[in-house]
Amino acid sequence: MIYLDNSATTRAFEEAAQAVQDALRENYFNPSAAYGQAIAAQQQAQAVRKAVLNATGRAGEVIFTASGTEADNLAIQGAFTAAGCTGHYITTSVEHPAVLETMQALESRGARVDVLKVDRQGHLSPEALAQAVCEDTVLVSVMHVNNETGAVQDIGALAAAVKAKNPRVLFHSDGVQAFCRVMADQRDVDLYTVSGHKVHAGKGIAALAVRDLKRIRPVIYGGGQEQGYRSGTENMPGIAALGAALEQWALHGEAWRAGLGAMRDDLGARLQAGGGVLNSTSDGAPHIVSVAFAGIRAATLQQALADQDVLVSTGSACKSRGGARVSPVLLAQGIPQELAQSTIRISLSPLNMPREMEQAGDIICAAAARLKRFIRR
Amino acid sequence: MDSIILLRYGEIHLKGLNRPFFEHKLVQAIRVAARGFGRIEVEHGQGRFFISGYEPARQEELMAALCRVFGVHSVSPAAVVGSDMQEVRAAAVEVTKAEQGQGGSFKVEARRSNKHYPLNSMEIAADVGECVLDAMDNVRVNVHDPDFRVYVEVRAERAFIYTRILPGPGGMPLGSAGKAMLLLSGGIDSPVAGYMLMRRGVELEAVYFNSPPHTTERAHLKVKKLAEVLSSYGCPIRLHSVYFTEIQEAIYERCDGDYTVILMRRFMMRIAQRLAQEAECGCLLTGENLGQVASQTMQAITVTNAICDIPVFRPLIAYDKNEIVDKAQQIGTYDISIEPYEDCCTVFVPKHPVTKPRMKAVLIEERKLDIDALIERALEKSETTLIGLE
Incomplete structure (x- = not known):
């Protein structure tokens, strides 16, 4: 099998799996308890918070959540509640549903929401964003790396432009697809979402990095864990796994990022040679190749590849359960319908080997060539 | 007061000599639907079966399952008492209060398979109707267009009383037509x-x-x-x-x-x-x-x-x-x-x-x-x- 769907999820690192085993069987104590073992667990969680900050180049607080979606909700709903359930909110048309749907929910509760368009490369310009910022704007949410096309937003410049216009505005970025793979200037980024299962730490652990906790309110109430911002007993196996995975990224991250970029470029070139049209660009995320083979339905190509044990996805995994629908993100980026419905997403990880790009490239191009014979007349 | 499920079948009763074949298929289908409800008893009546032997607390659940069995015209949960009028009256009042507590207009429909019973069907209906009327403040009689009906069926030694009829899918029992x-x-x-x-x-x-x-x-x-x-x-x-x-x-x-x-x-x-x-x-x-x-x-x-x-x-x-x-x-x-x-x-x-x-x-x-x-x-x-x- 060649697994090329790492933006859907990744295989956990051996070290992360070990950490889960250890947290379930040996160090299984509730960090809120009073005895020494519990205190050790609490300290372990603190260390992982620090690792999250290091991996993102940030300072401030880290609130652990169960998913990136939950962290996005905490950022957006949390800011909305803190602002008195009113005000103006800005996002983009290419966001993940975790952001877009949450914004829509705010709108139904009385917020004003502006959804800004992006250009053909998937970029939002700092000028356009600043122009949309108002006196009563509460929060701007712009995703760091697009999960379907790999387009990278310059969140440092965007956040700076927002702050220059109105320093009270909170800047949030969904960094789930960027985490560990694309770095950014985080100085003006108030809230940043990351998730464990995209970086080989397993599912069920994610976090919201927060500069100033006073600017948000909790979404989940209860026993007051995570400084009261996310109640519920800490997911220590998840936290431990995230810590273990981040250790690996701290050691090898630089080399891995370079390796991913090289594999992406290699595979991209092979696919282009086989007639593929790339939606992703070389200034995009190093691990995502978005490619269309005109006329071939993405679901058909994806199934043909699955039959040969090459696993890719059509659009994002969250969307592809919906099957034949065309990705609204691709359309929003101005990709023509015909290419959008033929687009598959290939996403890489450090567990991929460079030689897999050659094999996968051959298999994908051969499948596309075969399926070209059966285009709907 | 015991309870049974009265299950009516539709078209099968139109069959002639091969009716037992269809009835047998229907009983099989009933048993399949009632799997997991314990060992149920299925007793034959005229154009109907009487089902008992299940856990009383799961009666509603079982009826819902039976309402999906092809060949079933309708099912009713029925109280079973002795055929003595004293018992019939008491049961009719209890069932009506439990199932039609919201009140409204009603009518009693009685039938008897025991032709030696001291009262005829009309008399049973009038007698039971009077008892229900006395026992409940929020009901009145309307024999033409009632909000609900109280059914009384007097058999040899038992009587059945019910007010609810749940429709089944009708049709013929599975496996009876190839x-x-x-x-x-x-x-x-x-x-x-x-x-x-x-x-x-x-x-x-x-x-x-x-x-x-x-x-x-x-x-x-x-x-x-x-x-x-x-x-x-x-x-x-x-x-x-x-x-x-x-x-x-x-x-x-x-x-x-x-x-x-x-x-x-x-x-x-x-x-x-x-x-x-x-x-x-x-x-x-x-x-x-x-x-x-x-x-x-x-x-x-x-x-x-x-x-x-x-x-x-x-x-x-x-x-x-x-x-x-x-x-x-x-x-x-x-x-x-x-x-x-x-x-x-x-x-x-x-x-x-x-x-x-x-x-x-x-x-x-x-x-x-x-x-x-x-x-x-x-x-x-x-x-x-x-x-x-x-």
Whole structure:
């Protein structure tokens, strides 16, 4: 099998799996308890918070959540509640549903929401964003790396432009697809979402990095864990796994990022040679190749590849359960319908080997060539 | 006060000498539906069965299960007491208070199978009606158009009292009318067609035409889910998933594009008939509906029908789409059918399919294909799954 769907999820690192085993069987104590073992667990969680900050180049607080979606909700709903359930909110048309749907929910509760368009490369310009910022704007949410096309937003410049216009505005970025793979200037980024299962730490652990906790309110109430911002007993196996995975990224991250970029470029070139049209660009995320083979339905190509044990996805995994629908993100980026419905997403990880790009490239191009014979007349 | 379920059957009572056969099939179906409810007793009455022996707390659940059994006209939860009028009155009051506490106008309907009973039916009704009227403040009598009815049935040594009648699906017991091979796509119509024939007592096998990679594994899964819903009405279903890719591709590459759908349909019928004969199914069953799509015009159906030697039943032929949708929602297949995974019919559909195919032209197109070899290979790569219990 060649697994090329790492933006859907990744295989956990051996070290992360070990950490889960250890947290379930040996160090299984509730960090809120009073005895020494519990205190050790609490300290372990603190260390992982620090690792999250290091991996993102940030300072401030880290609130652990169960998913990136939950962290996005905490950022957006949390800011909305803190602002008195009113005000103006800005996002983009290419966001993940975790952001877009949450914004829509705010709108139904009385917020004003502006959804800004992006250009053909998937970029939002700092000028356009600043122009949309108002006196009563509460929060701007712009995703760091697009999960379907790999387009990278310059969140440092965007956040700076927002702050220059109105320093009270909170800047949030969904960094789930960027985490560990694309770095950014985080100085003006108030809230940043990351998730464990995209970086080989397993599912069920994610976090919201927060500069100033006073600017948000909790979404989940209860026993007051995570400084009261996310109640519920800490997911220590998840936290431990995230810590273990981040250790690996701290050691090898630089080399891995370079390796991913090289594999992406290699595979991209092979696919282009086989007639593929790339939606992703070389200034995009190093691990995502978005490619269309005109006329071939993405679901058909994806199934043909699955039959040969090459696993890719059509659009994002969250969307592809919906099957034949065309990705609204691709359309929003101005990709023509015909290419959008033929687009598959290939996403890489450090567990991929460079030689897999050659094999996968051959298999994908051969499948596309075969399926070209059966285009709907 | 004990409780039983009174189950009425519909058409079976019209049968003559073979009635015991149908009754036996219905009892079998009742026992299948009541699996997991303990060892139930089924006692024969006239045009009805009396069901007892289940856990009283699960009576509602069991009735809901029985209301899905084909051949069942209706079911009622009934109190069972001795046939003494004293007991009948008390039970009638208790049942009415419990089941019709909201009050309103009512009427008592009485019948007696014990013709030596001291009161006749009219007298029983009047007597019981008076007791209920006395016992409840919020009821009044209306014999013409009552809000609810209190039923009293006096038998030799027992009497049954009830006020609720829950409708069953009607039809005939499963397995009383043979077996059909259903052409099951992922669409809305074919599962409804399957249900309709099951309701007439027909057991099903199903055939699905799988065209990977043009159709995805999720489309296949969807068909399995549809078969599972159908099987929940009382019989396991063998699902034959036929590898159709090569046939579709051959038609696409070698034949006139406007004829692809009609040629495909003829292949499907050939294969379904072959499977039907192997599985001893007496007919093919499709969700075809006159004029719905190009392959379902009268001319097109004539051309696809021509290669079949066994009857092809098309129970939806005269239905409107919205009627089929309603039915699909009612039987629980609609939400699965509208999951957006393409079935094999939609991938290779030409922009202008022929709506009035001529047999001669179809035969000319078919001469371009090695039909027998294609079918052999399709069947070789097919798989059969048993869906549902047993």
